[in-house]
Amino acid sequence: MRLSLKQLQVFVAVADSGSTAAGADAVALSQSAASAALNELERQLRVQLFDRVGKKLLLNDSGRQLLPQARQMLDAALQIEGQFQHAHGGTVRIAASTTIGIYLLPPILARMQAEGASALPSVRIENSMAAAAAVAAYQADFGLIEGPCREPELLVEPWQEDELIIVCAPRHPITRRLRDGKAPVAALEQAGWLLREAGSGTADAVDSLLLPHLHHLRAAAQFGNSEAIKHAAAAGLGLACLPRLVVADLLALGRLVELHADLPPLRRQFYLIRQRGKSLSRSLEAVLDACRAPPL
Template identity: 60%
Template sequence: MSLTLRQLQIFLAVADTGSTSAAAGLIALSQSATSAALNELETLLSAQLFDRVGKRLVLNDNGRLLLPQARQMRDAAAGIARQFAGADPSVSVSLQIGASTTIGIYLLPQILAQAVRQHGPSIPQVMIANTADIAAAVAEFRVDIGLIEGPCHEAGLLVEPWLADQMLIVAAPSHPLAQLRHLLSFAELNQAGWLLREAGSGTREAVEQALVPYLHYLRPAGEFSNSEAIKYGAAAGLGIACLSHVVVADLLASGQLVVLDTMLPPLQRNFYLIRQAKKVLSPRLSGFLELCRQARHAPA
């Protein structure tokens, strides 16, 4: 008996749904046939792929090892089918784009609009999460490419520097540090309360890498899961924050935030394009990557 694409499709359906009965509904098989196919696959591989937890099937370490390879084979087979069916890949392929929060909210919509103008009305599906989650999704073939705003720690990915991003330290005009008329010292910044992103966020890691060498420690005044909350928290006087210029530009223009003058050097971080090293680039994905690269030269 040899490994079949159908067995891998069934495995992926069970992994996505958590049961053979739910998977059967996705792949138009009976529950018994789905269970039999999964058992055949596990027998063929001489390994259990799921832990049985009550009525649910939960991927174990064997299953997690197989998961990205199974997704890669499924995607490759779908691409072959489209190619030889004469389908137009620019229309039929639905791209899966992953973006970390700042990029997904502030930069990606303009690139998507350009993609629609050049390649037709189909808008890619977008996953927005923190940098660590996007990198994991790219590594596991759950998204085609990722646009992230922090260092990438996943193995097996191609990482391409993309855009430079200016970071600013901001506060409400009424904040005590905003009232001072001198360059703020490291000691003054060290004593301030900082509004921070959650662990795993590219913004959190970039802020810590930029500031901790000078301040040694950031005293948290609050932790938030997105930069919008931090921005408005700073405007409300809850603390100071280090955020991307693209995030705070509107509140700086309206006067609800001010940039603090400090003894720190200019703060800058990089955004990155990431993709799986084994990912096969379709024409549409190659075109989307090129649009992203063109954004490097777009006027600010």
């Protein structure tokens, strides 16, 4: 076998960055060495992997076919290195969506630590779309996301359920329009809403749960995370639909109030995602088992 992991590493780095210069920086090689490795890979495979457009290198059909295979091979090599460098298989990498990473993962990691885990996973926190993309690219060993997964090569496993509620500041004008303790649907339609960015699992959930009943959410402002939204709601900037676990602290302090309405229960599913071809080390299986254990 003449292919080398270094050639594949250079190929993936160039595919991700779009140039041999940036790809060389990513793998700590000189540009000439990276170019030589890429040229040798193409020579051995007897195909061109990129279309050269000016100074940019764009994956062609052959390159797109090779990319997931190259990522899988590099990930397997990383698993082998970790297995023998650390007694329990190296550091596991989790990609978690924002709400999960901030509110649900810390208790799981604390339980792992209390049970004697030798090394805790590394966690990257992004919105659901970015977390799924990281798992698909083998940049994370598995992911925990809040909404549907749009990466067809990933295995998707239902994980936990979550309840969302509508909240606002106690002095928000809508609180003076309650009827029998409930906010009229017309008032919800007219109010300004504090929304998450596109690609967020919470944003997808809010749209799928509320739009069939309200038909339109008038955006008062958009924020990159739920923490910012709940504090903006407490300041009176608008209504918010957020997980109960996110707003529990401000509800207890009286800085937010829950709005009830004639709507069905607002519940959504969280998911655990991983690559179909992913090899499971002992450490990765241990972390997966910890995440699948019933919540405390």
